[in-house]
Amino acid sequence: MSIKEKAQQRASWLPSGQTPAGARYKTLADQIAAAIASGELKPGDRLPPQRLLADALEVTVGTITRAYKEAERRGLLEAKVGSGTRVRGKHSDEPNFHHLSKATGDSIDLSLSIPIPCALRERQLSAIMARLSEQPSALHNALEYQSEKGNPEQRKQLAAWLSGQNLHIDADELLLSIGGQHADFLVLQSLIRPGEAVASDALTYPGMIACARQLGLKHLPVSMDREGMRPDALERLCERQRVRLLYLMPEHNNPTAAHMSEQRRREIVRIARKYDLLILEDGVQFVSAELRGTPFFELAPERAFYIFSVSKILSGGLRFGCLRAPSALIPQLAAGLRAQFWSSPGIVGAVACEWLASGDADILINWQNQELAARHALLEQVFRGYDFHAHPCGFHAWLHLPEPWRASDFVEQARHRGVTLVSPEPFCVGTQPAPQAVRICITPPTSIESLETGLNRLRDLLAEGPSPTAPLV
Ligand SMILES: Cc1ncc(COP(=O)(O)O)c(C=O)c1O
Numbered sequence: 001m002s003i004k005e006k007a008q009q010r011a012s013w014l015p016s017g018q019t020p021a022g023a024r025y026k027t028l029a030d031q032i033a034a035a036i037a038s039g040e041l042k043p044g045d046r047l048p049p050q051r052l053l054a055d056a057l058e059v060t061v062g063t064i065t066r067a068y069k070e071a072e073r074r075g076l077l078e079a080k081v082g083s084g085t086r087v088r089g090k091h092s093d094e095p096n097f098h099h100l101s102k103a104t105g106d107s108i109d110l111s112l113s114i115p116i117p118c119a120l121r122e123r124q125l126s127a128i129m130a131r132l133s134e135q136p137s138a139l140h141n142a143l144e145y146q147s148e149k150g151n152p153e154q155r156k157q158l159a160a161w162l163s164g165q166n167l168h169i170d171a172d173e174l175l176l177s178i179g180g181q182h183a184d185f186l187v188l189q190s191l192i193r194p195g196e197a198v199a200s201d202a203l204t205y206p207g208m209i210a211c212a213r214q215l216g217l218k219h220l221p222v223s224m225d226r227e228g229m230r231p232d233a234l235e236r237l238c239e240r241q242r243v244r245l246l247y248l249m250p251e252h253n254n255p256t257a258a259h260m261s262e263q264r265r266r267e268i269v270r271i272a273r274k275y276d277l278l279i280l281e282d283g284v285q286f287v288s289a290e291l292r293g294t295p296f297f298e299l300a301p302e303r304a305f306y307i308f309s310v311s312k313i314l315s316g317g318l319r320f321g322c323l324r325a326p327s328a329l330i331p332q333l334a335a336g337l338r339a340q341f342w343s344s345p346g347i348v349g350a351v352a353c354e355w356l357a358s359g360d361a362d363i364l365i366n367w368q369n370q371e372l373a374a375r376h377a378l379l380e381q382v383f384r385g386y387d388f389h390a391h392p393c394g395f396h397a398w399l400h401l402p403e404p405w406r407a408s409d410f411v412e413q414a415r416h417r418g419v420t421l422v423s424p425e426p427f428c429v430g431t432q433p434a435p436q437a438v439r440i441c442i443t444p445p446t447s448i449e450s451l452e453t454g455l456n457r458l459r460d461l462l463a464e465g466p467s468p469t470a471p472l473v
Helices: 003-010 025-038 050-057 061-073 119-133 136-143 152-164 180-191 206-214 231-240 262-274 327-341 346-357 360-382 407-416 448-464
Strands: 077-080 084-087 174-177 197-201 218-222 245-248 278-282 304-309 321-324 387-390 396-400 437-441
Touching (some): 025 061, 061 077, 119 136, 136 346, 152 174, 174 180, 180 206, 180 327, 206 218, 231 262, 245 262, 262 278, 346 360, 360 448
Parallel strands (some): 197 218, 197 245, 245 278, 278 304
Antiparallel strands (some): 077 084, 174 321
16 A cells, blocks of 8 residues: 555545645645535544645645645634644634524524625634734724725725626725625715616615615616516616616626626617616626626726625625726715715725635635535425526525415415515515515525525425415405
8 A cells, every 4th residue: 555545544634626736735725624614624623644644645744734824824723732733613702693694493594695604704704803913004004094985905905806806997996885785875875866866677686775765866667587677678768767877786686686698788888878877786796707797897987886895705794895986986976985984994994805815705705606506406406397597606596486376475474384585575666566476595594404494395385385365354
């Protein structure tokens, strides 16, 4: 038996999948992270001694030392003299972000659009805060008043990270915001006057409906199909009525999961130029570069905004995002931002930007994408034969209910079966009637098994049909 084979037999853990001979330490650190995220390595588990792993993988001991150090830096491992290197345990005072889940007892929450819960996220945050607390210049910067657009260094870091995601935005075009919802509100509040009209898909993100309502704007629905907004319907609307701004989620509509083709984007831009509409693209429902179409700010830089936030990749509690705006409109937005709250909090930006720039966020995104792929496969399997629509990066699916189901009854009866869903009404613009369809979020359950239980309960309910209603007297 070779040294390699002997070492492989003795090692308590080996990275799954291929570790290329001579692999760099970061690859191995990523594999450790993935094993922890998947539960293969548990808190307290001991990693193989460095020499043994080096022999098993046919790399130098130095590579293993660097990989363990890198994993330690990310807050994944802890090394103790005499007891080797172990997976960090969960301390009782570590932050727990799962309180958002509405599910109680046996109830399974499929109503919230939140990142998939995972202990790695909290470990990463804890390590990032520890790192930041040891950097006097970062602390000093975080305590300073910032310019309206946000800390210049953070804008550069964010622009660099977005470029790596194929979103090529100059740092000068960015304003930092307190999440995506704030950026949506800022654009409407700074650029659209009360009484003016904005238009969006007839089914859209409820936060946008709330913004328009709060600001006294007219919010006009535009009919949709499987690609989202229909250009013919938009053009008819613009012929009848002055519209100032178009709100779109071309990658992945919340709630319908519609994805807009390139041809349709160009058609929308043609109409926007003809009728002088601003285009607000909301990219908060984050889609990986390889599945993303051309953002509107590339097609129509003079009139398109783009919103990014870390809510769907890092956490919704962090409250950090940004707005890309046409240069000519930045002064108006900056003035609006200053009037609201001066600028994005430096400390929040420091945490979020370190998370993105250090590469930790990418590890989390890769893990989440893999987990999403498994959850989407499950969705396909459970709802085979039903009319539903989903996007591979999406946190939700849109299920058209078979007759005679009504959405409100389905949501109510699902609740009795221990599954929490949100009804379609909050997504309807104006007085649009609610469709007989529901949004099913696949991310809140901590495990895929729990998701499977929830989806099976819904499928059984669909198959059984609505319980008979009492006759009216
Ligand atoms: C389309 C869309 N925009 C904005 C938001 C709000 O984002 P944030 O949490 O960054 O404010 C959400 C949240 O679900 C969303 O789905």
